[in-house]
Amino acid sequence: DAEITQSPRHKITETGRQVTLACHQTWNHNNMFWYRQDLGHGLRLIHYSYGVQDTNKGEVSDGYSVSRSNTEDLPLTLESAASSQTSVYFCASSESSAVGELFFGEGSRLTVL
Amino acid sequence: AQSVSQHNHHVILSEAASLELGCNYSYGGTVNLFWYVQYPGQHLQLLLKYFSGDPLVKGIKGFEAEFIKSKFSFNLRKPSVQWSDTAEYFCAVNAPWAGSYQLTFGKGTKLSVIP
Numbered sequence: 001d002a003e004i005t006q007s008p009r010h011k012i013t014e015t016g017r018q019v020t021l022a023c024h025q026t027w028n029h030n031n032m033f034w035y036r037q038d039l040g041h042g043l044r045l046i047h048y049s050y051g052v053q054d055t056n057k058g059e060v061s062d063g064y065s066v067s068r069s070n071t072e073d074l075p076l077t078l079e080s081a082a083s084s085q086t087s088v089y090f091c092a093s094s095e096s097s098a099v100g101e102l103f104f105g106e107g108s109r110l111t112v113l
Numbered sequence: 114a115q116s117v118s119q120h121n122h123h124v125i126l127s128e129a130a131s132l133e134l135g136c137n138y139s140y141g142g143t144v145n146l147f148w149y150v151q152y153p154g155q156h157l158q159l160l161l162k163y164f165s166g167d168p169l170v171k172g173i174k175g176f177e178a179e180f181i182k183s184k185f186s187f188n189l190r191k192p193s194v195q196w197s198d199t200a201e202y203f204c205a206v207n208a209p210w211a212g213s214y215q216l217t218f219g220k221g222t223k224l225s226v227i228p
Contacts, residue, residue, distance in 0.1 A: 031214045042220035100209040104157045
């Protein structure tokens with residue numbers, strides 16, 4: 001079955017360190033997204049991509065970067081982790097269709113000390 | 114840009130009670146509307162979606178939602194909730210016809226069902 005997987009599922013890091021969260025999907029979807037989930041804020045869009053070599057900033061992109069070198073993967077990098085980036089991160093993907101339903105990964109819980 | 118408002122932050126119901134969760138969106142064009150559910154410790158799963166046709170849509174687990182275009186609303190309903198419906202519910206919108214595939218989410222409504 002096609003799926004979307006995130007790794008690591010849990011990570012603890014220190015302020016100032018670089019962190020990369022991986023996202024891999026086997027749906028062959030063009031569109032991939034990264035969201036963060038925080039209490040009281042719901043899910044907020046960090047970055048998204050509509051295809052290889054395409055990346056776009058979302059609502060809360062400061063301090064994050066992504067790259068899309070193939071269809072399957074959209075890694076999310078925190079260049080210099082900050083305590084404000086402690087959150088649960090969800091990767092999602094979708095087809096470029098009129099419906100545009102998103103399929104979500106299991107999430108990655110990041111704690112920045 | 115789209116925005117989504119969910120009116121209730123936390124709803125507490127007894128089993129067998131009826132449920133209605135409010136959702137309003139703001140966008141000037143054609144949108145798709147979704148309700149996602151997140152059970153404790155899990156990822157988001159699609160409950161139901163509306164993109165065209167009958168404005169009353171039925172989803173999994175007995176949930177339904179009605180799209181009222183004039184009110185920019187997409188409220189979620191269930192006639193009789195169960196303890197297993199305890200979860201957080203998110204309304205979301207996107208606008209694929211405008212090339213906008215990313216979902217904009219509301220802040221979520223936490224539902225607690227008391228046995």
